[in-house]
Amino acid sequence: MNKKALIIGTGLGGLATGMRLIKHGYQVDFVEKYHQSGGRLNQLKKDGFTFDMGPSFFSMSYEFDELVKYCDTTMPFEFVELDPLYSVNFKKGGKNYLIYKDLKKLAEQFATEEPNFEQSIHKYLKRAGELFHDTEHIVIKQNFNSIAGYLVQLARVPWKHAPMMVRSIWDELNRNFDSYEVKVILSLIAFFLGATPFDTPAVYSLLSYTELQHDGYYNVKGGMYKIVEGMEKWLRERGAKFNFNTEIVDFRSSNGQITSFIDQDGASWQADVHVVNADAAWFRGAILNRKKYSPEKLDKQKWTLGPFTIYLGIDKKIPNIHHHNYFLGENFKDYAGKIFKNSMGLDKPYYYVNALSKFNAECAPEGMENLFILCPVPDLRYKPDWSDREEIAHNIIGDLSSRLDFDIESSTISKTILDPTHWQSMFNLYKGSGLGLAHDLNQIGGFRPRNIDEKFNNVYYVGASTVPGTGLPMTIISSKLVTEQILKGYGSLS
Numbered sequence: 001m002n003k004k005a006l007i008i009g010t011g012l013g014g015l016a017t018g019m020r021l022i023k024h025g026y027q028v029d030f031v032e033k034y035h036q037s038g039g040r041l042n043q044l045k046k047d048g049f050t051f052d053m054g055p056s057f058f059s060m061s062y063e064f065d066e067l068v069k070y071c072d073t074t075m076p077f078e079f080v081e082l083d084p085l086y087s088v089n090f091k092k093g094g095k096n097y098l099i100y101k102d103l104k105k106l107a108e109q110f111a112t113e114e115p116n117f118e119q120s121i122h123k124y125l126k127r128a129g130e131l132f133h134d135t136e137h138i139v140i141k142q143n144f145n146s147i148a149g150y151l152v153q154l155a156r157v158p159w160k161h162a163p164m165m166v167r168s169i170w171d172e173l174n175r176n177f178d179s180y181e182v183k184v185i186l187s188l189i190a191f192f193l194g195a196t197p198f199d200t201p202a203v204y205s206l207l208s209y210t211e212l213q214h215d216g217y218y219n220v221k222g223g224m225y226k227i228v229e230g231m232e233k234w235l236r237e238r239g240a241k242f243n244f245n246t247e248i249v250d251f252r253s254s255n256g257q258i259t260s261f262i263d264q265d266g267a268s269w270q271a272d273v274h275v276v277n278a279d280a281a282w283f284r285g286a287i288l289n290r291k292k293y294s295p296e297k298l299d300k301q302k303w304t305l306g307p308f309t310i311y312l313g314i315d316k317k318i319p320n321i322h323h324h325n326y327f328l329g330e331n332f333k334d335y336a337g338k339i340f341k342n343s344m345g346l347d348k349p350y351y352y353v354n355a356l357s358k359f360n361a362e363c364a365p366e367g368m369e370n371l372f373i374l375c376p377v378p379d380l381r382y383k384p385d386w387s388d389r390e391e392i393a394h395n396i397i398g399d400l401s402s403r404l405d406f407d408i409e410s411s412t413i414s415k416t417i418l419d420p421t422h423w424q425s426m427f428n429l430y431k432g433s434g435l436g437l438a439h440d441l442n443q444i445g446g447f448r449p450r451n452i453d454e455k456f457n458n459v460y461y462v463g464a465s466t467v468p469g470t471g472l473p474m475t476i477i478s479s480k481l482v483t484e485q486i487l488k489g490y491g492s493l494s
């Protein structure tokens with residue numbers, strides 16, 4: 001008889017693990033707290049507009065290729081490569097820098113600010129590329145069953161990269177570039193990892209390589225949620241069952257094994273193997289009552305910034321906006337240093353805007369536009385009260401209006417604002433942290449919460465806060481790593 005796997009959570013990691021387990025002959029059931037699949041990769045439909053709620057683009061598209069190949073299937077969605085990748089604006093009336101993967105074209109953007117850009121970026125990316133290829137298989141795509149094992153593996157990374165562990169991304173940029181604009185733009189990747197470029201090790205400059213040279217950025221025809229729809233359809237066609245509005249709140253165990261998980265209504269869920277897609281650190285503390293993951297301990301960890309997201313339906317087309325846009329300021333060092341702990345007000349925010357309808361007309365009524373605004377903000381440890389959300393949103397929308405020279409407020413016919421309290425309650429994101437545990441050197445690899453439970457030998461973890469880390473491609477890799485672990489314990493059944 002087939003072994004049954006219960007997957008707690010239908011985020012990308014949960015769905016991808018479900019696909020891999022079905023491929024190996026497992027029967028797969030999902031329980032999900034939210035009313036539909038996707039986790040952070042979710043969708044909001046409102047007033048005739050369709051919004052991607054979280055992720056709006058991704059790198060390392062070949063990880064999706066690997067997943068579908070693994071499952072002997074074809075891609076149930078269509079990728080579109082971004083070109084330019086995004087635009088960056090530093091001030092009202094200032095230049096919009098278009099970030100191209102074609103480095104010659106990119107150099108033209110910085111012709112005044114950084115005359116030697118082309119030469120410098122080649123040198124910078126060569127180093128970053130070596131780092132990527134020297135660590136991808138040794139560190140990123142590896143399971144570590146102990147810290148010692150991790151350290152042994154790390155020692156295999158060529159020693160020439162050691163200075164990049166002690167230097168910050170900003171130091172590395174300073175060594176290669178002079179222009180403020182170039183340095184700020186190339187350092188934005190640090191925020192995805194949960195820290196500022198001033199305290200993120202230069203090893204992570206490898207992300208610039210994945211962004212600008214290796215594979216670029218992609219999104220999906222019809223919107224990012226097509227990924228989730230395609231995967232869910234594939235899973236349902238192969239017998240997977242989805243149980244929404246079902247939150248696991250407790251468990252029963254015996255002899256070192258989970259015997260059942262209990263939902264909010266007291267119903268019990270039994271399976272041979274359990275895969276937790278909820279945040280791997282939060283779940284261990286809040287549901288499994290592990291002291292090591294108590295709120296006091298978790299509060300001492302480093303977490304990525306909270307999302308403050310605004311979804312706007314606009315009753316006309318906006319002329320001066322690109323598909324993906326960053327709106328920044330001229331006080332980067334000050335802002336970056338203070339935004340994590342909110343000693344900097346949110347009245348002059350830095351934010352990202354995605355105009356999905358620019359390239360996916362079906363996501364807005366004819367002649368209209370939908371806008372997704374993401375402003376990274378302090379998590380609930382540092383700013384628990386968001387009663388000023390309307391005011392913050394008003395500031396952001398006002399700033400955007402003046403930069404675009406377009407009155408957004410008076411053209412808005414649909415508005416939804418989500419702050420970190422919503423993100424926490426929708427998906428159990430710890431203290432509303434958007435990307436999960438940060439990626440400090442002491443929170444990655446062997447130091448990150450493992451994908452095998454410490455106590456119950458039939459419980460595994462997948463997703464952003466276990467190995468290897470956050471972001472869509474990393475979550476797909478996470479599903480591969482956890483499947484390897486499950487197969488070691490239970491074997492392939494097909």
Ligand SMILES: Cc1cc2nc3c(=O)[nH]c(=O)nc-3n(C[C@H](O)[C@H](O)[C@H](O)COP(=O)(O)OP(=O)(O)OC[C@H]3O[C@@H](n4cnc5c(N)ncnc54)[C@H](O)[C@@H]3O)c2cc1C
Nearest residue numbers: 009011013033039040054055056057248278463464471472
């Ligand atoms: C605003 C925002 C923008 C982002 N933008 C990008 C981007 O552009 N590119 C990119 O690559 N990444 C981006 N990310 C990061 C990316 O979304 C995540 O890294 C990835 O989606 C995490 O997937 P996951 O598998 O860890 O699961 P999650 O998405 O966290 O899903 C976990 C699921 O488990 C469910 N769950 C939790 N607890 C329970 C429980 N007790 N019982 C039942 N169900 C439970 C949750 O409801 C959720 O559906 C963004 C994230 C956010 C928040």
